[in-house]
Amino acid sequence: MAKDRVVVGVIGCGIVGTGAVRLLLENHEWISQRVGVPVTLKRVVDVDWNRPREFSVPETLRGTDAEAAIADPEIDIIVEAIGGVGFARRVVELALSRGKSVVTPNKELMAKHGGDLLALAAEQGADLMFEGAVGGGIPLIKPLKESLAGDSIERIVGIVNGTTNYILTGMARENRDFGEALAAAQQLGYAEADPTADVEGFDSLYKIAILASIAFGSRVPVGEVYHEGITGVAAADIRYARQLGFSIKLLAIAALDNGALDIRVHPTFVPVEHPLANVNGVYNAVLVRGRQVQDVMFYGRGAGAGPTGTAVVGDVVDCARNLVQGAAGRVPCRCFRSLPLLPIDAVRCRNYVRMRVVDRPGVIGQIATCFGSHGVSLASVFQPEDEVGPALAEIVWITHEVREAQMKAALAQIRTLPEVKEIPSVIRLENAPA
């Protein structure tokens, strides 16, 4: 059943779909040379052919009927570029059920339903590839599944959402609050009108769940993963971070901790010497630590028609090479175990805490004692000179590594002290790699 040509259909012609179509057409000859047989785009399906696009899809390729394209016996590979988990899911299921290879950059779909869809692909001996789901054009899924397959991955830490990184970079550079920086990002098209999925950390969560499932061979129950967005990060936190030698980044973290999955998304103090500290603007980067390979980092543009389109077409080439060899399903899902999630209360971190207290001698000692009585060991305390109000002082603490549960207990008691007026920020801290 090896093929002497490969035919592609693209369903959904938004930003990423258009980017993939452009590459398939403009680089047709080059791609075909690499695959060894012609790789031809036959159909592009969308419901609206009147909206403006960066690239004009030839009229002969345009269609509006997704199911007809999937049913077309000439089409070997279906690209799903619709987004969301409704119709997109149905398109992927239908295509796989017909034994077609499927490429999707849909992170929400793969994070929530990847297990079922990959099982269906395996049953059908078909490929389901999703490089574009994480890190835009940055090769990540394939290196993890293949290049690093011989090593044991211990930890993945990444900046995987360009919108929040752009906002945090803007806050740091312009000394802006979150709201202002968000508005600026929206004006430039780097944040959506409803920014919830990005700024509340959902997008990062889907992506780290996908990477973790591959690295650790265990599917991740994405609904149960701890995630925290950047809406609570204040300009003051970023200012103090800089004074202390840190950047604030929204990190997505996945690690193995005594047989449990420590997976979480939250704003994080990152030391300036950390390779992720200087990843700015819309760039993404993912640092992978393997027992033997040690630290490897992947960096690039995490979104956009060109980058994500490149990832999609890279997967099309991969599927096509498999079809030419009769080797579809060559690298199936290998989630062969089911590891428990480490509850966030059991996670161990260093922490940054900013509080507003009555400006009176003895207060720092009182709070430090309270931390100590809960086993929270302090690394430093710092009283910035910024004015915060009459007879009020701001105090910034950095703790040593402590279990989240102890940290919470300490803060709960500290909040009851009459001298403590407010604890606006508690932000976890990431160490630099050794």
Next chain:
Amino acid sequence: MAKDRVVVGVIGCGIVGTGAVRLLLENHEWISQRVGVPVTLKRVVDVDWNRPREFSVPETLRGTDAEAAIADPEIDIIVEAIGGVGFARRVVELALSRGKSVVTPNKELMAKHGGDLLALAAEQGADLMFEGAVGGGIPLIKPLKESLAGDSIERIVGIVNGTTNYILTGMARENRDFGEALAAAQQLGYAEADPTADVEGFDSLYKIAILASIAFGSRVPVGEVYHEGITGVAAADIRYARQLGFSIKLLAIAALDNGALDIRVHPTFVPVEHPLANVNGVYNAVLVRGRQVQDVMFYGRGAGAGPTGTAVVGDVVDCARNLVQGAAGRVPCRCFRSLPLLPIDAVRCRNYVRMRVVDRPGVIGQIATCFGSHGVSLASVFQPEDEVGPALAEIVWITHEVREAQMKAALAQIRTLPEVKEIPSVIRLENAPA
């Protein structure tokens, strides 16, 4: 001819071979689960089983006869970890001739004889993989061949030699001259007793030739590529670079320039905001620019048993997956064209020039006029306050982009000026990505 088990033989048990053996044994179960069938190490061949190793190879696996291992009909995949282009070449040829898949991290072999060896592999329908040849454990070859296969690669710029990067980092941090920094690197085992291959740029040359051949689909005549090492870089150059906002790195560069291959290795002024400027010590990083994907960077440890061993075993997994599917030779060499090399004289660069001149009014004007008469446009001139000798001054020039031939002609004339005593350094300059 699909396989239900895959058997591996390793020829050469030095640092990298030992690293690969360790991974194949320690991660046997995990690797087999990923491949879907058992992946078993049957034989490790070396001429000397008495030298000390980081990992003890079980006696039952040890052998001394490479040809016997290659001839063993049970062995499917041969790992060549001998190094050099003598016996290593013969081992690879013999194994491929028998239709076996071959994995080699041997950059010199692949740079010099990759064309012939890959043709032999294609003829035999066998795999010849070489991820470990460039960037140690950093996934580079596979992402270029597969993940980015849909895009047109325009440029690759990398720090691909850990020894020279360690030396340059040491020179910058300790304000040392080349000789002292080399001695320190040798003491720590980061540079070899005969450091020629590293410090003269040969190692980087082999690696960039390999990356270029994949990215541009054209074999690179490695003997004709311009390369310059770091032995001429002085502590003063690094000091002035820092004052001007640059790091000095040994860059390996490959780009397409109007249908010609612009490939070269030389010390380079890299602006501090460039992603490669902060790649320090033994780390390697490669920045790939594609037309659509834009800038993607890969970063990690460029050498060592763990990192390079991981790359080798990643390739073994890849070969094994192909064997299981009967798909060996799935991603063959695609050098389908033969592009000419751009002569170094036709390359356009900005330049840093350091000269020693008689400290007298009018000298700068005289030299600037000389530059101008050869069409060399100047971006800046700077006279450091460092003492260099009685009545002598050091002058540092940065030029705008200029063809190498013009630059040489200008410098030849400037050297004839009686006021110009010496031109100790001319170093090319790389712009930051847009």
